[in-house]
Amino acid sequence: MAEADDDDPDAAAALNLKYDDTLMQAAFSEARTALEAGEVPIGCVLVKDNIVVAAAGNDVNRTKNPTAHAEIVCVNKIFEQRTPVEEVSGARNNLVLSHFN
Numbered sequence: 207m208a209e210a211d212d213d214d215p216d217a218a219a220a221l222n223l224k225y226d227d228t229l230m231q232a233a234f235s236e237a238r239t240a241l242e243a244g245e246v247p248i249g250c251v252l253v254k255d256n257i258v259v260a261a262a263g264n265d266v267n268r269t270k271n272p273t274a275h276a277e278i279v280c281v282n283k284i285f286e287q288r289t290p291v292e293e294v295s296g297a298r299n300n301l302v303l304s305h306f307n
């Protein structure tokens with residue numbers, strides 16, 4: 207199975223990866239909200255067909271749960287929303303993560 211390689215446009219194209227500033231800004235927004243809440247500034251949006259189906263930031267400190275990383279919270283939101291699996295399957299290449307400090 208091919209691995210994503212940011213420096214290889216052919217590999218990125220094969221995985222249908224592309225940079226999307228709007229989606230990255232959405233992930234940054236989640237990171238910013240996390241930072242303002244005293245969390246490590248990491249945000250995540252899960253995207254399917256260019257639509258954000260879940261968004262979250264780190265929530266480790268508030269929940270005192272060391273696994274409450276942005277991406278885990280984001281995936282849990284999918285389950286909480288009872289989003290049909292077919293709506294998010296294939297979204298694995300559309301996980302947008304950001305962090306800044």
Ligand SMILES: [Zn+2]
Binds near residue numbers: 275276277
């Ligand atoms: Zn993480």
